[in-house]
Every structure is written in C-alpha cells, then in structure tokens.
Amino acid sequence: MLPTIEEAMHELELAEKLNPGPWIKHSINVGIAARNIAEKIPEMDSQKAYIVGIMHDIGRRVGIVDIPTHVYEGYKYCMQKGWDETARICMTHSYLRMKEEFGYEPVTETEKAIKNYIVNCEPDDYDRLIQLCDSLAVDYGFVILEKRFVDVTRRYGIMEGYIKGWEVAFGIKEYFEQKTGCSVYNLLPDIGRTTLLTPKPWKPPVK
Numbered sequence: 466m467l468p469t470i471e472e473a474m475h476e477l478e479l480a481e482k483l484n485p486g487p488w489i490k491h492s493i494n495v496g497i498a499a500r501n502i503a504e505k506i507p508e509m510d511s512q513k514a515y516i517v518g519i520m521h522d523i524g525r526r527v528g529i530v531d532i533p534t535h536v537y538e539g540y541k542y543c544m545q546k547g548w549d550e551t552a553r554i555c556m557t558h559s560y561l562r563m564k565e566e567f568g569y570e571p572v573t574e575t576e577k578a579i580k581n582y583i584v585n586c587e588p589d590d591y592d593r594l595i596q597l598c599d600s601l602a603v604d605y606g607f608v609i610l611e612k613r614f615v616d617v618t619r620r621y622g623i624m625e626g627y628i629k630g631w632e633v634a635f636g637i638k639e640y641f642e643q644k645t646g647c648s649v650y651n652l653l654p655d656i657g658r659t660t661l662l663t664p665k666p667w668k669p670p671v672k
C-alpha cells in the first residue's frame with residue numbers, strides 16, 4: 466500500500482511544521498529524480514517511484530535525529546498508516562550495503578529492529594532507485610554523486626564503511642544507466658548549473 470501523491474505531499478507539509486529544514490526540499494527532489502529515472506524503465510511504476518522518494522525521510526518529522534532514529538521512526542509512522550511500501554523505503558534507503566552494514570551486534574532497540582529487517586530484505590529496484598536518488602538530490606536541486614558525498618562528509622565526518630557505500634552508489638548508477646540507456650544525469654533538471662553551486666552547509670536554527 467502507498468499514499469497518493471497528494472497524501473505524500475501533505476505528509477511533508479505536516480512534517481515541515483514539526484521539523485523545518487532543507488530535508489523537505491531534498492525529499493521532493495529525491496521524488497522527482499526517482500520519477501524521471503523510472504519513467505524511462507518500462508517495468509517500473511514512475512508514480513510509485515515519485516511517492517516513495519517523497520516519503521523516504523518522513524521519519525525526520527520527529528525532529529533532528531540520527532540516521533537509525535529517522536529510519537525507524539519513518540518505518541513505524543508509515544506502517545501505522547498502512548503504507549508498507551513507503552515503510553520499506555524508509556528502512557532501506559540509508560543502508561546501501563544492506564546486510565553487509567550489520568556485521569556487528571547493535572546495542573539500541575532501534576538498531577536491533579533495523580538490523581533484523583535489513584538482513585531479511587532482498588533489495589528491489591525501488592530500494593536501489595531511492596538509495597541512488599538520495600545521493601543525487603539536495604535541497605537546491607540535483608548534483609553529481611561525487612559532490613553529494615563530499616557534502617555529507619562535511620556535515621557528519623567520515624566513518625568506516627562510507628567509501629564502500631559510495632562504491633555501491635556508483636554501481637547502482639551504472640545499473641540504472643543500463644536500464645535507461647542514458648546517463649542518469651541527463652534525467653535530472655538543471656544539474657549542470659546546480660552541481661556547480663556550493664551553499665554553506667545548513668545549520669539548525671538557534672532556539
């Protein structure tokens with residue numbers, strides 16, 4: 466089950482009131498990138514791609530939280546609404562290496578629940594598409610993968626495993642380029658201009 470496009474956009478509006486930030490526009494742009502790529506692939510549903518893209522970070526509605534928390538909050542929120550297809554994407558979008566990310570025993574209940582889900586999940590083309598588009602979309606538009614990886618690293622620092630995740634992202638890009646028959650960058654509006662912009666990293670407002 467999926468929300469409609471209108472319901473998904475409404476969820477973002479509600480979430481923006483709870484936790485405003487660049488993640489709202491980023492979410493819409495992930496949706497646009499996913500829709501544009503899926504439109505070129507006959508066996509994919511571009512409307513579904515758009516909706517799961519819009520909703521992938523909806524767990525951020527709870528506030529400024531870490532990766533596992535926004536993943537699991539998004540999953541729980543969507544499941545409670547009966548939207549199992551967006552719930553799945555909330556879980557998979559941050560774990561490009563899927564079960565390989567969990568070669569350790571998590572401590573928190575949240576991470577235990579995520580590990581249990583991910584190790585039992587075989588990624589499909591929607592999981593792969595949103596993992597890729599999450600790395601192509603920023604709040605001000607679309608950028609090449611190399612740029613997005615540096616942006617994220619400037620914000621969070623470098624962690625072991627990041628570079629393996631980058632390799633997976635480049636692999637997914639090539640996978641979809643085979644399916645679409647073109648560079649995914651050709652499907653992202655105005656990427657040539659926005660990829661050259663370097664806005665200051667966003668900082669949360671001081672309360």
Ligand SMILES: [Fe+2]
Nearest residue numbers: 521522558559
């Ligand atoms: Fe996310």
